[in-house]
Amino acid sequence: MPNGSALxxxxxxxxxxxxxSRHERAVHSGADDVIVDLEDAVPADAKKEARTACARLLERPPAGARVWARVNSHPAHLAADLAAVVSPSLTGVWVPKAEPALLAEVDERLTALEREAGVPAGATAVVALLETAEGVLRVEQVCRSPRVVRLGIGEADLAGELRLRPDEQSNQLHGVRLAVVLASAAAGLAPPVGPVEISVHDEERLHATTTLLLRQGFRARTALHPRQVPVINAVFTPTPQEVEEATELLAVLAEAQRQGQATAVDPSGRLVDPAVVRSAQEVLDRAR
Structure with a gap:
């Protein structure tokens, strides 16, 4: 990942x-990444102020989380947003309502801005936030956009466009989630980022919905409040027991292969084969 850890x-x-006033606190909140939002969280008359504040943060970024900016997709703001935030300290931009044509425009603008700012070509990463029907239907093309390193999903906007009325478990959107996970895996991208949990005070619900996202193939989630960060990090971090079990599975298969066998049976009676070990290796890769 450009401008940051490979993890x-x-x-x-x-x-x-x-x-x-919240920017530095956000960077020190324990979140792996901070998204300075120039879009939905900012009133129309405060857009310029938001760009200036984001640029100021990037001038002397405090040690802590990687810093991203969510830009506006509307042409009236997109160019100014990108011009304000491109710098060596910026990890990348989140592009809402991501569709192939918009991503192509963002790539072109970023290329020119990087040259002007002395930023290495292509260093500014993009997370494509899928919030439209066209974005979901053309997700394979979205994944092929050269700067896209990860997909996100904005379910509130998407549900509105599709005229869905999701229940508390968002069952009506699970098909879309699977499509996003499949496209990410096929393109070799990092597993996608799940949507926010709007019940910011309900830790039990946050844990349950984040665990569901983990089971569905997501490995990250956006947060609206710092109090949500510890729960999200905990769910997406393997427990010591999971790490121990994964390590043992790798050792069992390695020993079987040394003996010329393609599979093995562990002490509990479970079949261990390369597919099982692949899942175990993913657990170890996520361990921090």
Whole structure:
């Protein structure tokens, strides 16, 4: 991942761009990544203020989380947003309502801005936030956009466009989630980032819905409040027991292969084959 650790984040904390008093606190919140929001969280008359505050944060970024900016997709704001935030300290941008044509425009603008700012070509990563029917239907093309390192999903906007009325478990959107997970895996991207939990005070619900996202193939989630970060990080971090079990599975198969066998049976009676070990290796890769 450009401008940051190769380990993709588990938690992406939104912070309103124009609330600069919250920026440094967000960076030190324990979130792996912070998204300075120049879009939905910012009133129309505060867009310029938000750009200035984000640029100020990037001038002297405090040690802590990687910093991203969520830009506006509307042409009236997109160019100014990108021009304000491109810098060596910026990990990348989140592009809402991501569709192939918009991503192509973002790539072109970023290329020019990187040259002007002395940023290495292609260093500014993009997370494509899928919030439209076209974005979901053309997700394979979205994944092929050269700067896209990860997909996100904005279910509130998407549900509105599709005229869905999701229940508390968002069952009506599970098909979309699977499509996003499949497209990410097929394109070799990091597993996608799940949507926010709007019940910011309900820790039990946050844990349950984040665990569901983990089971569905997501490995990160956006957060609206710092209090959500510890729960999200905990769910997406393997427990010591999971790490121990994964390590044992790898050892069992390795020993079987040394003896010329393709599979093995562990002490509990479970079949261990390369597919099982692949899942175990993924657990170890996520361990921090």
């Amino acid at each position: 993709p984040g588990r938690s992406y904390l939104y912070v309103p761009g124009h609330r600069d």
